[in-house]
Amino acid sequence: MSGQTELRDWLVALRTPGIGATGLRERLAAANGRIGDVVAQLRRQAATLEAGARAWLEQPDEARLAADxxxxxxxxxxxxCCTEPDFPPQLEAIPQPPVALFVAGDASLLLHPQVAIVGARSASSSGKTNARAFARQLALAGFVVTSGLADGIDGAAHEATLEAGKATVAVIGTGPDLVYPRKHRELSALVAAQGALVSEFPPGTAARADHFPRRNRLIAGLSLGTLVIEAGLQSGSLITARLAGEQGREVFALPGSIHNPLARGCHRLIRDGARLVESASEVVETLGCAARALGAELALRLEQTPTASAGSAGKASGGWREDPDYRRLLEVLGHDPLALDELALRTGQSAAELSSMLLMLELEGWVEGLAGGRYQRLPEG
Incomplete structure (x- = not known):
């Protein structure tokens, strides 16, 4: 973002009633991505817009914009914003992609391979135990765990990932400055500090029922796969799973007792073609190729736009062979397979940094990714 004027133009456009993400994307395409030109055009066409849009464009709420x-x-x-090179490429492939995201925390995590864990708000103790176990194991295997900060399965998945010292992404149905449910205020702060809070809605936006299906499409869209743990037949988690399937992503479901009403949604998903899973390793093996493909796209973006890279992810696009972090990683890795958590322990680097570095090294032919979230150095490397 080049400056305050451009940022203000984005906020004016995003808050214009009746335009929406699709309308803004169409206008941005016509304006070659220049948001200032889009706002100027909206003002010229104000007479053709709905009354709320006309009023806003003629006299924006300066106090609201100042708060933003x-x-x-x-x-x-x-x-x-979708015009920036580090906007998540996986979101460009979904129906009605967002035009911009408000992020509190590490926005670069949205470029990393993610797995969504979702399920019932009124989850059973065993359901939350399963969510915690899967989240921890998937995080230790190198995936960013993504969910919706809701009560029950969502909260358990976020908490377990944070307790494992790994990054988690929470996509929320309010503005980024609000917490819903309120009981997750502390959890929300921890997610922002150790991962990322993401919202399509501007600051101050309260929770509304129609916000959550919109949030669910982003959870599914950011993730390579969605794992459903406990869901009733009317659960919103089934919406997330359906959206994931429609977006061409993997859907996983954990089976349960036929006497448990919260297992019925998962059983329906399995009947409809979702993968029945009993361990996190099954998820890791299934998503390995997709994770490497996402890494390849990320590497291409970083090579084309080196100034947009964040952290260690950008180091391999240039003279990485002289970078001490890469030399240390290759020295530690050797030629024996090691899991990401072991590499993190031996190098002292975060899983997020190592994931990016390993993806780059794999593309350069120095490292091979193996089943179970392990990596080994290739003989020629």
């Missing part, structure tokens, strides 16, 4: 800008000025807060 104040939120964005805080550390690790960002408006991530």
């Amino acid at each position: 800008l104040a939120w964005l000025a805080e550390p690790n807060h960002r408006l991530l």
Whole structure:
């Protein structure tokens, strides 16, 4: 984002009633991505827009815009726009992709391979135990665990990932400055500190029933696969699973007792073609190729736009052979397979940094990714 004027233009456009993400994307395409030109065009065409849009464009709420800008000025807060090179490429492939995301935390995590874990808000103790176990194992295998910060399965997945010292992404159905449910205020702060909170809605936006299906499409769209753990037949998690399937992503479901009403949604998913899984390793093996494909796309983006890279992910696009972090990683890795958590322990680097570095090294032919989230150095490397 080049400056405050451009950022303000984005906020004006995003808050214009009746335009929406699809309308803004169409206007951005016509304006070669220049948001200032889009806002100028909207003002010229104000007479043809609905009354709320006309009123807003003629006299925007300056106090609201000032509050938005104040939120964005805080550390690790960002408006991530679809015109920027580090906007998540996987979201471009979904129906009605977002035009911008408000992010609190590490926005670069949205470029990493993610697995969604979703399920019932009124989950059983065993359901939450399963969610915690799967989240921990998937996080240790190198995936970012993504969910919706809801009560029950979502909260258990976020908590277990954080307790494992790994990154988690929470996509929420309110503005990025609000917490729903309120009981997750502390969890929300921890997610922002160790991962990322993501919202399509501007600051101050309260929870509404229609926001959550929109949130669910982003959870499914960001993730290579969606795992459903306990869901009734009317569960919103089934919406997330359906959207994931429609987006061409993998859908996994955990089976349960035929006497448990919260297992019926998972059983329906399995009957409809979802993968029945009993261990996290099955998810890891299934998504390995997709994770490497996403890494290849990320590497291409970083090579084309090196200034957009974040952290260690950008180092391999240039003289990585002289980078001490890469030399240390290759020295530690040797030629014996090692899991990501073991590499993190031996190198002292975070799983997020190592995931990016390993993807780059794999593309360069120095490292091979193996089943079970393990890596080994190739003989010629």
